[in-house]
Amino acid sequence: MSSAALCESILSDARAEAEKIISEAEAYREAQKSLAEKNAEEYLSAAKARAESDAQILLSRRKNASELRTQKSILAAKQQIVGKVYQDAYSRLLALKKADYLAFVKKLIATFAQTGDKVIISENCPIDAGELESDEACKKFYLTVEKTGKFDGGIILSGEKFDKDLTFSALVSDARERTEAEIAAKLFG
Numbered sequence: 001m002s003s004a005a006l007c008e009s010i011l012s013d014a015r016a017e018a019e020k021i022i023s024e025a026e027a028y029r030e031a032q033k034s035l036a037e038k039n040a041e042e043y044l045s046a047a048k049a050r051a052e053s054d055a056q057i058l059l060s061r062r063k064n065a066s067e068l069r070t071q072k073s074i075l076a077a078k079q080q081i082v083g084k085v086y087q088d089a090y091s092r093l094l095a096l097k098k099a100d101y102l103a104f105v106k107k108l109i110a111t112f113a114q115t116g117d118k119v120i121i122s123e124n125c126p127i128d129a130g131e132l133e134s135d136e137a138c139k140k141f142y143l144t145v146e147k148t149g150k151f152d153g154g155i156i157l158s159g160e161k162f163d164k165d166l167t168f169s170a171l172v173s174d175a176r177e178r179t180e181a182e183i184a185a186k187l188f189g
């Protein structure tokens with residue numbers, strides 16, 4: 001075999017080897033491309049599923065937050081209405097006519113007074129100290145009456161050991177603590 005034939009044989013073998021390597025590289029490239037496309041589709045599908053799930057969670061949270069804000073607004077409105085009920089009661093007490101005011105205060109004294117208490121009435125109330133001092137309960141319990149109270153209405157029974165706050169604001173506040181749930185149930189139940 002001549003050197004030219006030998007060179008041709010080597011070149012031919014090299015070309016065949018190169019074509020084989022190129023063919024294998026193209027097959028590898030196609031396999032990798034196919035695998036990458038498959039992975040990309042799986043990733044995209046999973047990302048879409050996560051996005052959909054996240055969107056549903058977000059929508060659910062926003063809906064819950066909206067419902068909570070609505071419930072809070074309704075509750076605030078209800079509390080305002082209930083508060084108005086007690087404010088109206090307080091206003092009605094302050095607006096009592098003199099005779100009704102006197103009768104109410106006399107009833108408070110008869111119910112809560114103890115011997116020797118001092119009855120403090122509001123400076124703004126429509127009755128005078130003398131009108132109360134002549135009352136039977138005041139005489140029975142040896143009560144003294146002063147018109148020096150710095151409150152809107154009602155009385156304070158000042159005793160040796162403790163005072164009893166029977167001002168209108170205290171009475172309404174006490175009534176609210178005891179009856180607010182019941183009033184709300186009647187109004188909104």
